[in-house]
Amino acid sequence: MSASSPGSPAVPGHIPPHLVRHVDLWEEISAAGQDAYLRAAALHQETPPIFYVPRLGYLPGAWVPRRAEDLRTILQDPETFSSVGLAPFAKLLGDNWKLIPLEVDPPEHAKYRALLNPLFTPKRVDAQEEKIRARASELLDRFIPLGKCDFNEDFANEFPTLIFLNMMGWPADQAPRFVRWTQTIVKGMDMQQVTDAVREVRNYLRERIAERRAVPGDDFTGYLLASEVDGRPLSDDELLGTCFLVFLAGLDTVASSLGWIFMHLARHPEQQTELRANPEGISDALEELLRAYSIVNMQRTVTREVRLGAVTMLPGDTVLISTELGNLDPEKYGCPAKVDFHRPDAHVPHMAFSYGPHRCVGSHLARRELRIAMELWLQRVPPFRMADHPVQARASGVFGLEGLHLEWSPVMGATV
Numbered sequence: 001m002s003a004s005s006p007g008s009p010a011v012p013g014h015i016p017p018h019l020v021r022h023v024d025l026w027e028e029i030s031a032a033g034q035d036a037y038l039r040a041a042a043l044h045q046e047t048p049p050i051f052y053v054p055r056l057g058y059l060p061g062a063w064v065p066r067r068a069e070d071l072r073t074i075l076q077d078p079e080t081f082s083s084v085g086l087a088p089f090a091k092l093l094g095d096n097w098k099l100i101p102l103e104v105d106p107p108e109h110a111k112y113r114a115l116l117n118p119l120f121t122p123k124r125v126d127a128q129e130e131k132i133r134a135r136a137s138e139l140l141d142r143f144i145p146l147g148k149c150d151f152n153e154d155f156a157n158e159f160p161t162l163i164f165l166n167m168m169g170w171p172a173d174q175a176p177r178f179v180r181w182t183q184t185i186v187k188g189m190d191m192q193q194v195t196d197a198v199r200e201v202r203n204y205l206r207e208r209i210a211e212r213r214a215v216p217g218d219d220f221t222g223y224l225l226a227s228e229v230d231g232r233p234l235s236d237d238e239l240l241g242t243c244f245l246v247f248l249a250g251l252d253t254v255a256s257s258l259g260w261i262f263m264h265l266a267r268h269p270e271q272q273t274e275l276r277a278n279p280e281g282i283s284d285a286l287e288e289l290l291r292a293y294s295i296v297n298m299q300r301t302v303t304r305e306v307r308l309g310a311v312t313m314l315p316g317d318t319v320l321i322s323t324e325l326g327n328l329d330p331e332k333y334g335c336p337a338k339v340d341f342h343r344p345d346a347h348v349p350h351m352a353f354s355y356g357p358h359r360c361v362g363s364h365l366a367r368r369e370l371r372i373a374m375e376l377w378l379q380r381v382p383p384f385r386m387a388d389h390p391v392q393a394r395a396s397g398v399f400g401l402e403g404l405h406l407e408w409s410p411v412m413g414a415t416v
Contacts, residue, residue, distance in 0.1 A: 009054040009061060014314055018048075025053045025064065025320075029395035034263065036393040037293060041328040041337040050311045053320075057396055058189070062299065062318040063311065068326040068351065070308060074300060074319060075356040078105045081300035081319060083358060089185075089244065092195045093202065097237035099245040106357050111229050112242070116361045119220065125364045128163070132369055135162045136376050144381055147410035151262060152255065152402070157183070160254035160369055164247065169219025170208060177204075178251065186252045186398060205243045209236065220246070250362055253295065254369050256400035260293035261286075261370065262377070264339060266386045266406055271341065276378050285341045286371050291350035292339045294323035295399040298354070324399065326351045384408040 011020050032039035044066055054061040065071055074081045087099045098104070101112035118124070136159055143149040161175045161182070184197040212221040224239055234242070265272050275282055298321040302313045313319070327350050328336040334345055353360035360366065377384075387405035394400040 011052065011054050011061065012314075012317070014312070015052050019050070019311065020052045020054065021047065021064075022054060024055050024057065026057050026395035029399075030393045033393050034267070034391055036395060036399070037260075037324060037328065038337055040322075040324050043325065044328065044330055044336075049309050056320065058191075059299075060318065062320040063313060064320045064322065064325070065308065066322070066325040066329065067309075068329040068332040071321055071323075071326040071351065072355050073308065074321060075351075075354060075358065078109070078357055080303055080306050082303050083298075083300060086299050086301065089198050090241075092191075092198050095202070095237075097241045097244075099248070100238055100241040101361075102245050102249075102358065103241075109357055112238075113357070113361065115224070115227050115229070116242070119223065120362050120365055122364050125368050128167075128365070129368065129372070131166055132163055132372050133376065135159060135166075136372055137380075140376060140380055145410055148387060148405065148407040151404040151406050152259060155373075156255040156258040156262075157251075159258070159373065160251050163365075163369060164250045167220050167250075168208070168243075168246075169212075169217055169221060178247070182248075182251045182255075185248070186396075187394060187400070187402075201244065201247065202240065205240055205247070206236070209239050209243070246362075249360070250365070252398050252400070254366055256295045256398050257290070257293065257366070257370060258373060259401035259404050260295065260399070261289045261374070262384075262406065263386070263391070263401060263404055264289060264293065265374075266384055268339070269383060269385065271339070272378065272383055274341065275374070276383075279375060279378065281341060282374050282378070283371060284346065286367065286374060287350065288339055288341050288343065288346065290352040290370075291327045291333070292337075293399075294327045294350070294352040296323045296352070296354070297321065297397050297399070298323075298358075321354075323351050323354065382408040382410075 029036050029039050047066060049067050049070065050063055050065045052061060052063055056062055065074065082105050083103055084105055085103065087103055089099070090097045101109050101116070104112055139155050139159060143154050149155060157179045158175055161178045162172055165172055165174055165178065181197045181201050184193055185201070188194045188197070209221055209225070213225055216222050216225065221243065224234060224242060227234060229238070275285055300319045300321060302315055302317040302319060304315055306313050330336055332348060334343070353363040384406045385408065387407040389405040390403050392402040394402060
């Protein structure tokens with residue numbers, strides 16, 4: 001049996017009707033536009049601790065826990081809440097590779113994670129600081145004298161892409177291709193276009209892996225080729241899945257975070273002024289912005305019957321891990337929808353980078369890219385504000401913004 005309302009997908013019969021919210025959650029949050037996170041925060045007053053939605057965009061229905069403690073419990077129990085088989089990319093092509101280590105559960109997960117950890121340590125990120133600053137400055141040089149920019153097109157999309165290509169040892173002139181692929185895969189609603197983009201990325205990655213196999217080098221791909229798991233080299237599918245994950249995780253997440261952070265600063269000139277006067281506070285401000293504007297939504301598949309709070313979940317159920325709901329939980333943070341660079345509960349850890357064994361391996365690099373972007377913008381760009389241009393929110397696997405245009409008073413005498 002199943003319960004549903006007219007026009008809604010069927011709801012599994014074991015889900016109590018009073019826990020079903022017959023809306024597309026992501027569509028509802030997207031409709032709030034610039035105030036998407038205020039809409040998400042309001043769900044804590046409007047819904048049970050765990051509720052069910054029949055549809056998330058083009059994805060099927062899922063349980064939605066909104067409390068930070070429940071989300072943490074799920075993320076720390078991969079035996080009950082599995083990550084295996086949740087990414088659709090290989091399936092679109094009829095392939096069998098998986099995103100590594102994202103789609104690998106413990107204990108196998110630890111073997112692959114151990115390969116990546118040394119590449120993203122604070123020391124390794126420190127060594128990249130100069131190049132990260134140089135890339136950001138080169139982009140700023142293009143538009144500061146203009147007094148305006150299309151934030152995504154002129155900065156946010158290209159900045160992490162250039163860092164990624166440098167890390168991989170690939171030419172910087174490939175950035176436009178990678179930006180296009182990322183935009184299509186993450187934001188596209190035409191499944192044929194998404195499939196075509198996934199195929200192009202797969203083919204490109206396989207070609208670069210083959211080249212590095214023939215001519216070893218000191219870059220990310222070369223490192224993976226020289227690595228072993230269980231005393232054997234990584235297979236071609238393992239190499240592909242790891243590179244594909246780094247491509248997806250390293251590009252759109254940083255670009256999307258930049259959008260929300262800079263829109264917030266543009267809408268709150270008093271906080272811009274504070275950080276310009278006290279740049280030593282940028283790191284703490286970044287942590288608060290990451291909490292208030294968490295962007296990542298993950299899924300897990302239930303492997304056994306489990307009771308969580310007042311809800312019983314059955315094998316095969318899907319659970320949405322919404323980092324923004326966890327970080328806007330009023331049981332965890334006072335006035336969670338308010339961005340307060342001096343909040344008294346700043347010591348409470350946020351979950352922008354997740355928890356448990358699948359915590360973001362690239363968090364140090366992401367933080368560094370975001371911090372450097374904030375520092376350089378506040379150093380070099382005059383006080384900026386929202387331009388008169390419509391902004392659209394995108395609530396999906398990665399929350400993002402479209403149409404963010406910023407403007408400022410041009411510096412007199414500056415030239416392009």
